[in-house]
Amino acid sequence: MAQILWFENYQPADAPELGGKNASLGTLTGAGLPVPPGFAVSADCYRKALADGGLTGQLDALIAAVDPRDTASVAAAGERARALIGSLGMPADLDAAIRAAYAQLCDHCGDGDLPVAVRSSATCEDQPDASFAGEHDTYLWVRGGDSVVAHVLSCWASLFTDRGIAYRLERGYRQHVAAMSVGVQQMVRPRAAGVAFTLNPLNGDRSQIAIDASWGFGEAVVSGEVTPDNFLVDKVMGAITRRTISAKTLEYRLTAADAVTAVPVEAERQSVPCLSDDEIHAVAKLARRAEKHYKCPQDVEWAIDGAQGDVLLLQSRPETVWSRRPRQAATCNADPISSMVQTLLHPSHGTPEGGC
């Protein structure tokens, strides 16, 4: 198994080695969607490094002793596990491979000091589809080979965040089959970013796309720290059927210290829509393409490149709330006559469209 897997060369067979997030980025890249370029460090690298460093057994024992109902016990084990991994150091061959891949990515993007996102992408043999959403760490705006290598190690350690441990325990996943792949991906400085659902989250209507958008990096929207602008777009007819412009009081921005930080938004920009109509349509189209590719409703993260103005796809995963809702065999009455009677008795018609 290769240590480094480029998203553009992704094959479905690679999925177990990449974890859900990286596999998804590979899949979307392969589908021709505008995903920023990057590569993944395979989960096998993590397993091998731990085994070579003699940590595998120690970590298993550590977790086996945890009482999942006792947060202090979880926290203590997590801290210890992260310290063990942190002290491990990066194996020399892998260190070289990551640096070489990063250099290649810098070349490809024409920036010798390319800022990248270093993302955790956990994998679990038992649960190939587990989302692990937000259980592990992601590092933004990482520059230089040293820093990339250091953050790959941090991602490994973040398999043992308190919430990650608790999540696996709660769900009964076996700890020792969980592993960590890490994605290294070009970062843009977004003018605006956010999420999009390829259905209306209020009523499950699959003919609509709901977009949450705010200034700067998407972290403000994903974390819920800001009330984003909200747009509803009709997938089929293409119209923007609802716009709710909110006061967006903070944004994640790149500071002088070359770090992504939450800062207040100037008063005059707070209540200005952060997307133009063209951009709303472009985001909707992108989300729709991801949905068409996966053939099920998606929850995507997107960003608008501040320099080029392109809409980029940062992530796409299956929508879970409505999709997991048990569905009745049929919504509509197939018998025309009794259905007509029902329609006449309980008219659902004639509501002037004002949204949903």
Added chain:
Amino acid sequence: MADRFPSPFEMPTPPGAEGWQDLYAYSSVFSEDRREYEDSAFWFMDGVHSPEVIPPWDATIVEYALIALSQYNTRHYVIPPARGVDMRFLNGYMYLSPVGVTDPKEIEARIPEFAERAGYYFANWDRLYAAWVPKVRALIDELETISFSPLPEREDMAVITEGRGTGSALDLLSTYHRLVDLTLKLWQHHFEFLNLGYAAYLDFFGCCKQLFPSIPDQAIAKMVAGIQVDLFKPDEEIKKLARLAVELGIADRIAGDAPAAEVLDGLRGDPQGDKWLAAWEEAKQPWFNFSAGTTFYHTDKVWLEYPDIPLGFLRAYIAKVQRGESLERPVEAVIAERDRIVDEYTELIDGDEDRATFQAKLGLARTVFPYVENHNFYVEHWAHSVVWRKMRDLGRVLVAAEFFADTDDVFLLSRHEVSEVLFDLYHGWAVGAPSRGPKYWPGEMARRNGIMNALRKWSPPPALGVPPEVITEPFTVMLWGITSDSVRRWLGGAQADGGLSGFAASPGVAEGPARVVMSADGIGELREGEVLVAPLTAPSWAPVFGKIAATVTDVGGIMSHAAIVCREYGLPAVTGTAFGTKNIKTGQRIRVDGNAGTVTIID
């Protein structure tokens, strides 16, 4: 917000209109006799067909229309939750009241009957519908054969030699009764398919709303809409004539602003002109039996009698052809777009069962829809044109007999009074002594004209009485656009900022200066890029849709004429705003959002 509208019994008679009730059937006005029922019912003004005061004879047609609609709901198809639509005249305006079936047991009991009766029509739709057009054309042909002429000084010798044994006056009376009966028959045929067509459409509509709660109404309409619709044929004919005029090099002789009679005369006598005139004559039958109004008034201008109307449209099209613009409707693009919409919604449906149901309901809606779209040309435009023409012929007979001075005064008589008047004429003719009419009617006509003018000054409220919880009568919803929402809007009045909401009848957003047009006579004032604001529009306004930016109407739902035509022309439309022509002034800049169904006054 009030919970009911004013009582019809609170409505004062406009000054100068005293005695208006006597011009209408005793059974069609509000009265103390039925007050308990009438005062507790919900009545809405029919602005879709009858936005103005209805002259007494013209009441015939709306009464026939409503009685036929009701009869089919109640007695033919037994629509489970709906009986007919009751009607009353109030100060000369028509108010309608959908009558529901409220007892759940009765609704239940009606279902099997409805299933059997409607089911038969749905199952045999194509065969039955194939018979409809010939049936109605035969009726129109029969109407066309009707002729009224003055009574002769002497009966013809043939009456004697053939031993006929009856005279011309009996013919005159029975011909009039035949005209009236054929009109009633026509309206029976009108509703043979329409109620079921609406029911099937509403069923598909309901299915779409269940599958996609936020689906725009016009997306549903677009999936069902036909591509080649007879209602658009008159407009197509004018386009053809425009192209032909340019081809033949005679466009300049048609351009300008000379009256139609002069222009047509000037074309006669040379090969190009004659060739074009032949095409014009051919297009006239039947397509110029096309009304510029709602068709429910004898005053509505029909192209056949007012060739200046089609000529105006023709000139605009000629100018377009000369500028090199295409007059073609992008039929292929429209079909492709319709297919795309259907495919995308189909793909978004979870589950094979629902997908199959959606397809089946769409199939049925498309089967029934050609009728919904096409009947309007045959019954309203064509047949009504003939009825008005024949009634005018009868008016001329009465003018010749000096009963009154103006041919159109015949429409100030109710249909029953016409029988009495003809009997008076008959009597005088038979006896050889004076009829009473020539002494009686001139003064009475003056009085009646005064009443009509006084009624025209009244502003009818959109609704009266007590609104029901839910409206289940398909026409009320589909055609008149009356829903629980519109009732609420009427009760609440317009929005505080003067903005309006209505039906999102045709998608898109447009801005432009408003042009408030109260009737067909005003459509000539419309300028390129203006937003048409009208009480309602008629299909014959089609040619103006080529230059306006959007349409706003006071009345009508998603199947109203404005909605259908705007979708056809790809213009945003908001229908049923109730207060559009009241709140918006010509020249104001407005924004019409045909996706959201809102109208915003910008300045």
